[in-house]
Amino acid sequence: MVSIGLDTQIQFLKGVGPKRAQLYQKLGIETVRQLIWHFPRAYINFGDFVEISSTELDQVCSVRGRIVSKSGEQRIRKGLSIFKVRVADDTGDMTMVFYNTKYAVDALEVYGEYCFYGRVSGNLLHREMLSPQVFTVQQAEKGGLYPVYPLTAGITSKVISANVEQAFSLLEEEALADFLPSDIRLKESLCQLEFALRQIHRPKDIRTAEMAKRRLIFDEFLMLSLALATIRDKNQTAAGYQMSMEWGNPEDFYRSLPFSPTHAQRRAVDESIRDMCRPTPMNRLIQGDVGSGKTLVAAACCYFAYRNRCQSALMAPTEILAAQHGNTLSRQLEPLGMCVKVLTASTPAAEKRKIRQALKDGEIDLLVGTHALLSDGVVFQKLGLVVTDEQHRFGVAQRVRLAQKGEHPHLLVMSATPIPRTLALMIYGDLDLSVIDELPPGRSPVLTYRVGSDKRERAYGFVRKQLDEGRQGYVVCPLIEQGEMDTGLKPATQLVQELAQGPFAGYRVGLLHGKMKQQEKDAVMRDFQSGNLQLLVSTTVVEVGVDVPNAVIMMIENAERFGLSQLHQLRGRVGRGKYQSYCILLSDAKNQESRQRLAMMCKTTNGFEIAEFDLKLRGPGDFLGYRQHGLPQLAIADLAKDVGLLQAAQQAGAELLRQDPTLSQPQHERLRAQVAAVVHNVGGQIN
Numbered sequence: 001m002v003s004i005g006l007d008t009q010i011q012f013l014k015g016v017g018p019k020r021a022q023l024y025q026k027l028g029i030e031t032v033r034q035l036i037w038h039f040p041r042a043y044i045n046f047g048d049f050v051e052i053s054s055t056e057l058d059q060v061c062s063v064r065g066r067i068v069s070k071s072g073e074q075r076i077r078k079g080l081s082i083f084k085v086r087v088a089d090d091t092g093d094m095t096m097v098f099y100n101t102k103y104a105v106d107a108l109e110v111y112g113e114y115c116f117y118g119r120v121s122g123n124l125l126h127r128e129m130l131s132p133q134v135f136t137v138q139q140a141e142k143g144g145l146y147p148v149y150p151l152t153a154g155i156t157s158k159v160i161s162a163n164v165e166q167a168f169s170l171l172e173e174e175a176l177a178d179f180l181p182s183d184i185r186l187k188e189s190l191c192q193l194e195f196a197l198r199q200i201h202r203p204k205d206i207r208t209a210e211m212a213k214r215r216l217i218f219d220e221f222l223m224l225s226l227a228l229a230t231i232r233d234k235n236q237t238a239a240g241y242q243m244s245m246e247w248g249n250p251e252d253f254y255r256s257l258p259f260s261p262t263h264a265q266r267r268a269v270d271e272s273i274r275d276m277c278r279p280t281p282m283n284r285l286i287q288g289d290v291g292s293g294k295t296l297v298a299a300a301c302c303y304f305a306y307r308n309r310c311q312s313a314l315m316a317p318t319e320i321l322a323a324q325h326g327n328t329l330s331r332q333l334e335p336l337g338m339c340v341k342v343l344t345a346s347t348p349a350a351e352k353r354k355i356r357q358a359l360k361d362g363e364i365d366l367l368v369g370t371h372a373l374l375s376d377g378v379v380f381q382k383l384g385l386v387v388t389d390e391q392h393r394f395g396v397a398q399r400v401r402l403a404q405k406g407e408h409p410h411l412l413v414m415s416a417t418p419i420p421r422t423l424a425l426m427i428y429g430d431l432d433l434s435v436i437d438e439l440p441p442g443r444s445p446v447l448t449y450r451v452g453s454d455k456r457e458r459a460y461g462f463v464r465k466q467l468d469e470g471r472q473g474y475v476v477c478p479l480i481e482q483g484e485m486d487t488g489l490k491p492a493t494q495l496v497q498e499l500a501q502g503p504f505a506g507y508r509v510g511l512l513h514g515k516m517k518q519q520e521k522d523a524v525m526r527d528f529q530s531g532n533l534q535l536l537v538s539t540t541v542v543e544v545g546v547d548v549p550n551a552v553i554m555m556i557e558n559a560e561r562f563g564l565s566q567l568h569q570l571r572g573r574v575g576r577g578k579y580q581s582y583c584i585l586l587s588d589a590k591n592q593e594s595r596q597r598l599a600m601m602c603k604t605t606n607g608f609e610i611a612e613f614d615l616k617l618r619g620p621g622d623f624l625g626y627r628q629h630g631l632p633q634l635a636i637a638d639l640a641k642d643v644g645l646l647q648a649a650q651q652a653g654a655e656l657l658r659q660d661p662t663l664s665q666p667q668h669e670r671l672r673a674q675v676a677a678v679v680h681n682v683g684g685q686i687n
């Protein structure tokens, strides 16, 4: 038999033709390595049958029974036919429903005994399982745990399991030799790689599965921290534009402002400028609570770059924000001689062309925009500084891509998401940190109240009073339109009508949601910014960064539906001017945790306190929005549960890099290959 390596394409496996390979591609699987590292998300325990009469709706379980009857093929519509199979055990019966699987159903024998695994649906009088997995009794009696994989249409867990088994049997001798140095393995009491991989796919019992899992979680964290370190080091060893205080200094900029910067803002600017004066590129995260004035720090840095004859780019996550930053920054920087332009997807083509040309010619000093800045036609003459706002909306990959547009420009990342230290290391492991821990003077904290629906009318009265005094407000609700989920919540489209015709009849009420066209959104936002609209009903699209100092009301429907950090972000949309602002959390939630969370919102406006509380209550997984950071999806690790392993892996990683910074010693060859795969996933390259 021919043997194969980890990087062999999966087409070499028996039964993987071009069509199946395409399906595998949807799962991100092209090589044997990716196949073997595609782990089950659960196991079927065949020792654990449920009697049909005891199955519960929505429960995922296995049942064992005889086929009583089979329906013929029922064509629902073109391309979709269903097959129904009735199955009974001693306690009751249930219907198995299959879609488009004529061959599989034909192969089932009436009166034969089989095992079925799936989610129970239907109702208690008539139970069903949709597309269950089917096993013969012999298969089930082999015992052990049967893997259930993350799937895509057209591939079953059985197919994957068979392909994995085949891959194991064909793999060349040394392919799964352990890449983890044995001292680390022993210190952390981890099992060996090959054992872990074989057991994770076909564990002999739960305990062994857990053991395998522990090892693979450790690996995943270790690879990720090594990968991030590699990306960082690559940028840091490159020579950037070394700027100099001789050419300019932020005081000129500060003097032109209508207010003076806070100490915290000055400190963040100083730290950034110090970085930019070094020969290696800056990699700095500015973390500051909503409203702390991060934009000013960005402006000061762009000004400094300008004085050093460099161009800057500022990238925002939405067009609304890009436009807003464009306004603010032109106002602040053009009087100082800078040319500031905005480029987004909706910039008219002719204008785009002009901007690109001017950019290439070095006539534009600061370009503000969205992802459009990443497109290929955008070429800078001398890009010295890249700022990204609200980094959590940008992936690591995008950051890398933007950086590649210049000769290693300095990078400044601004984020309002406070992150606990250990996790900051994980996510921003490649960044230095400045914290803006002070709000501009004269802000009175937003007063926050939780209100039940019995007091809704009173709350509306209060809002009307504010609008009558010339202020503005937001009403935020979780949904856009009905049918997104069957939750019984009121969608934004309906709420806006009810409010405009009911309690806010005669007021100028607008609607903003994520499914609107960009131009519509911009128009609504402009109307709100100019004061034309008094009340804005919105989904969470207003969550990020929008600055309307005249808005003093943030009313949130079904507040218990939102995460704490999201509520905090939303609340940050008000209290940005000189007026007393209010946040009204509408909620009838009865459960203890929801009430605790909302009580916390009422108690403090400090984002870090809220984040820490959130972390304690819910664990880091939920809180972080890990995926939003653009890190590769974790296949097996869970940031919420595996914090201990995360720390151990980070320490091990740091220690490894101390001994062998480029992982180029021969004993680290396999480790390096494994890390390179992860680096590749986030869009980078290993040296």
Ligand code: ADP
Pocket: 259, 260, 261, 262, 265, 288, 289, 290, 291, 292, 293, 294, 295, 296, 416, 440, 441, 545, 547, 549, 576
């Ligand atoms: P964020 O950190 O949330 O991005 P912004 O940069 O949007 O905050 O600033 C919020 C508001 O505070 C803006 O209206 C801005 O003009 C104002 N601001 C920023 N710095 C100061 C300051 N030092 N003194 C007074 N107002 C400030």
Ligand code: MG
Pocket: 294, 295, 389, 545
């Ligand atoms: Mg901001």
